[in-house]
Amino acid sequence: MPTVTPRRERVLLVATEWTARPAPAACGFGLEEALAELAELSRSAGAEVIGHVQQRRPAPDPATCIGPGKLQELGHLAAAGGADLVIFDGQLSPTQQRNLERAVGLRVIDRTQLILDTFARHARTREGQLQVELAQLEYRLPRLTGRGVELSRLGGGIGTRGPGETQLENDRRRIHQRIRHLRSALEEVRRQRQQQRQKREAVPLATAALVGYTNAGKSALFNRLTAAGVLTSPRMFATLDPTIRALSLPSRRRVLLSDTVGFLRQLPHGLISAFRATLEEVRRARLLLHVFDVTAPHREEYQRQVRQVLAELGVESAAEIMVANKIDLLPPEDIAGRSAGAVAVSAKTGAGIEELLARLDRELALDPLQTVRLRLPHAEGRLLHLVHEGGRVLREQHDPDGVEIEAQLPASLRRQVRAFEIGG
Ligand SMILES: Nc1nc2c(ncn2[C@@H]2O[C@H](COP(=O)(O)OP(=O)(O)O)[C@@H](O)[C@H]2O)c(=O)[nH]1
Ligand SMILES: [Mg+2]
Structure with a gap:
């Protein structure tokens, strides 16, 4: 057949x-x-x-x-x-x-x-799937109502009014039921996610996050990179979340890589809150891999949109590696011109992946985690916030004058708080 x-x-x-x-x-x-x-x-x-x-x-x-x-x-x-x-x-x-x-x-x-x-088509996490369905139903509800108004205005025609209205009422009731169900399922998934994160964070590993405009090829690259970096101890990092994986770099240094969604201008309302949760990983990342499609005519505009989302998330200090993806679609002589300052790769063929892994390795080596003790006066609220955002706080003790903190900080962040270090 x-x-x-x-x-x-x-x-x-x-x-x-x-x-x-x-x-x-x-x-x-x-x-x-x-x-x-x-x-x-x-x-x-x-x-x-x-x-x-x-x-x-x-x-x-x-x-x-x-x-x-x-x-x-x-x-x-x-x-x-x-x-x-x-x-x-x-x-x-x-x-x-x-x-x-x-x-x-x-x-x-x-x-x-x-x-x-x-x-809906691309959602890979349970949380993503639930959230998209919720947003779809919320979008559909007023559209059902719209048709209801229209039907009742038509009214009178045999067989239109009664059954039509009843059908609509049923549809509406079913949708409301489903929405309630989705909301409580989401709450449960989020609770699990939080637990997983705590487990992950007990192991001090740097996180690198893939960011980039929708369609740039982040997920394709995520699969390519995690296939290339041999996973050393899968059980330790086993997670229900398929968008975070541990990968091992050429130096044997390990890093958590996270795939993300939601970099898009004018995101539909229902999805903004959905992506906040996923984008949380980006806020915690030490290093961003900013992926763009080399063949996109408006790639600079897309890059600006991505930076804007990052700024809205309060991510401004993380190191960034630009990654020019889809070079398999370009004639070889055009690649260099379109990927200046970026690592040129193809998630599809695997070209450039070794270079990207090596580059990741170098960037992380430049910014290793260091354990420090700090004493911050209350007036330094901004630095306290930075330490929480960019580091891993091990101990924190408040007193009337300020706060004493022991934390693991990337070297780059440690430099910013050097004046407040205390011996220990
Ligand atoms: N030719 C080519 N296509 C790619 C490459 N990477 C991704 N794609 C395609 O680009 C589209 C978007 O990829 P996806 O990974 O879903 O992008 P994301 O939205 O950034 O996660 C898909 O159709 C991929 O098959 C690549 O290196 N070369
Ligand atoms: Mg994707």
């Missing part, structure tokens, strides 16, 4: 820019960048992009987001290209979404739904 591969969904993209609205601060995304990003996200969700429509206008149309002319253009494109789905950049109200679906005769979703779908 011939194997059947599911056909990829054919999608049309719509990017919009509202000229009467000031662009959100620090958002360097114009129409071009927004389209490129949307195309990448769509492909990552398994779709085939068959075309796009752009619209620049003072403000969105309340009923259909884009204007009537553009809507017609979209309809023609969809018919001509045999589209299955339309994806809008930005957010659609439930009403706009419904009106658009009716006008184009196709399913229409917005960037938030696309992102939720992508993350």
Whole structure:
């Protein structure tokens, strides 16, 4: 029997820019960048992009987001290209979404739904899966309600009102039930995660975190690196969390590597809190591997977005290694020009991985952990915070004048608190 591969969904993209609205601060995304990003996200969700429509206008149309002319253009494109789905950049109200679906005769979703779908597909931890489902349901609820309003307005038609409303009520009740269930399951998973972290932290190992814009290839690189670095004592670091692994560097030094998600501009609300938990690992990292896709036309813009997320997380002092990924997609003569200052690698072929491991080794050697005793006056709250954030506090004793601390600090951080060291 011939194997059947599911056909990829054919999608049309719509990017919009509202000229009467000031662009959100620090958002360097114009129409071009927004389209490129949307195309990448769509492909990552398994779709085939068959075309796009752009619209620049003072403000969105309340009923259909884009204007009537553009809507017609979209309809023609969809018919001509045999589209299955339309994806809008930005957010659609439930009403706009419904009106658009009716006008184009196709399913229409917005960037938030696309992102939720992508993350649902890629979520590897139980916590991630629960959180994404929760965000998806929360997104769906008001959209159900929207249809409820519409149905009751239609009212009267035989067989529409009663059963329609009942069905909606049932749907709503089921969703609320599921949401309650997900919330309590999440609480349990978080508790376990906290316990795991405490166990991990009992072993003083440096953590390196992979950061980088969505699709840069962090997870691919995570798999490549952890396959390359032989795990010495797996039982010791066994963890339920598949996004953290111990790996052993050429010097035999061991390091915990963590994969992350959530580096994306304008993240859907429900997901922000989800990623806070995962990004906690980033805040604890001594070293960041900032991965970018060398082939992405707007890679500098993506790097800025990543740095902005890092700044929001309060991560500013960790050392950073830039990693230019996907060099297998470039002709050899173009690689050096596009990866200046970065380690050039391919997670796919394994090219450059040895160099990356060696580089990691060197960076960690430059910043070894040292045990120190400090006495910080109360006025030095900022330094106390730094010590907690960047080091591992072994003992802490408060008295009326200040606080005495014994901690393991990276050498770089120790230099900042040298004035407060005491003998011991
Ligand atoms: N050609 C090529 N594709 C890659 C490479 N690394 C990752 N990819 C692809 O890029 C996409 C995003 O990778 P993923 O690891 O999920 O990115 P993440 O969002 O940063 O974790 C996937 O389709 C990968 O197969 C690489 O080195 N070369
Ligand atoms: Mg990933």
